[in-house]
Amino acid sequence: MxxxxxxxxxxxxxxxxxxEVxxxxxxxxxxxxxxxxxxxxxxxxIELAKNNQNFYASLGLHPIHVFDEDFAVDKYQALISDNKNKVVAMGETGLDYYHFDEVEEKYRVSFADYVAKQKEVFVKHIQLAKENNLALVVHGRNDKNNSLNCYQDILSVLKEQQVKKAVIHCFGGSLKDAQDFISAGFYLGFTGIITFDKTGVLESIVKIMPADRxxxxxxxxxxxxxxxxxxRNEPVYTQYVAEKIAEILNLTKEEVIEQTFENAKNLFLSK
Ligand SMILES: [Zn+2]
Incomplete structure (x- = not known):
């Protein structure tokens, strides 16, 4: 599926x-x-997961929102406890260097403070994920000049915190970054960008991916x-991502759909 x-x-x-969607x-x-x-x-x-078969929920405060509201650990814990079969992960959480300008303008914070706050909230997500045996959904984005690498900083946090079950969603790092995450046993998520990426980086990353990650x-x-x-994008369009990956790896679309379903089950649904 x-x-x-x-x-x-x-x-x-x-x-x-x-x-309708x-x-x-x-x-x-x-x-x-x-x-x-x-x-x-x-x-x-959570509400959508409760009302629809095969829908699950991940809970989190996005790194670009860490100054918009407090990450209320007790409220998130209560949501997890009350919805055990539907909550499968914490996130999206992580480090976003791309949107610093907007946050700086709104809250007058330095880059160092911005990153420190993101890390603090990231670690709180990790703790909740571990305590509740949930996967972690990680967001990363380099700065606008692509000169500050968030991915190596994310990897350091994941290693320090001894995280086992995580996906780096919409992976946008280098081939070297990808190799480092793979070696550490993490999953990488690929989006529709792969269908129009002209740099060839995503394609080269897909080629070195272990099938089960x-x-x-x-x-x-x-x-x-x-x-x-x-x-506007919508979930059924995931099929085009599968199709593109199949083309890169010389597989059928059905094979990619089957394999990535198994992978998602292993990450999110196995306890
Ligand atoms: Zn997202």
Missing amino acids: LFDSHTHLNFQAYSEDLA IKRCQDFPMSLVNIGAALDTSVKA ILIETDAPYLTPQPHRGK
């Missing part, structure tokens, strides 16, 4: 036609994890793959 390992049907972008998922059929980016969208992810995702409503670029 197709498995979208990172999607946001819990976001405003679907407020008008959520039922969900129906297309159920008709496909497919499984997915809705990813929280703040407390309200985490709650919404590849996840596919939409990150919907963002990052719409070909042939729908320019429109």
